[in-house]
Amino acid sequence: MARGGQGLARVAVVVRAGAAPLWWCGVFAAGIGVLVPGLTGRRIGVPAGAALFLVAAAVTACVRRKRYAALVRSAARAGKQDVLQDRAVTVRNWRRGHRWWLVLAFLAALGSSFAVPAAGGMLLAGVGAGLWLKAGWLGRRERAGETLIWVRVDWLGRRAGAPAGKPVKACRATGVAAGDAAPGGARRR
Incomplete structure (x- = not known):
């Protein structure tokens, strides 16, 4: 890393x-x-799972929106010495840090099928859909402001935590051409 620079990961990619x-x-x-x-x-299980899917997607998409919006509004310009992390590295770090939680969530969803068939799995899928919706919302904000939002890698923690969690004090902003991910965290085409 360059002298005085910090490693930055895209907020939308982490989400x-x-x-x-x-x-x-x-x-x-x-x-x-x-x-x-x-x-x-x-x-009973499948309709209950469908309801859980919708609720989980809505809650996941809406949780911490005010915090994200405040961080985006107060984002300072990234310096020349800051190092922008590749999309693939950010995704790999998040998935490595959360792999056991993903396994436990899968097993819990599978185990809940013995009580309410398919409901746990649909709940888990709803959380995934909510994260896609939240990343899309962040992408629209990035396009509107013509900036990409980044967070310091060391503030994400060892397990690549939430980009709007308590350790995150501020975000950085760059132009839309920076990095290898499009607004919203998708692969740049």
Whole structure:
């Protein structure tokens, strides 16, 4: 790292990093859970899972929006000496830091199918969909402001925590051409 510089990771990429694994773990758990009749039966489990999916997606997409908006508004310009982390590195760090939580969430969703078929998996998939929605919301804010929002890597912690968590005191901003991820954290085409 350059002298005086800090490693920066894209906020939208960190948010989006958990979307795919949570979505697919939820889809697989729900698919396997449909095969198990469970205590309540499929007639109750699947509609309950659909309701949980919608609630989880909405809550995940909306939680901490004020904090994200405040960090985006107060973002200072990144310096020349700051090092921008690649999208692939950010995603890999998040997934490595959370792999055991993903396994436990998958097992819990699968285990809940014995009580309420498919509901746990659909809940997990809803959280993944909510993260995609939140990353899309951040992408729209980045496009509107014509800036990309970054957070210091050391503030994310060992496990690549939340980019709007307590340790995060401020964000940095760059132009939309910086980095290898498009606004919203998707791969740049």
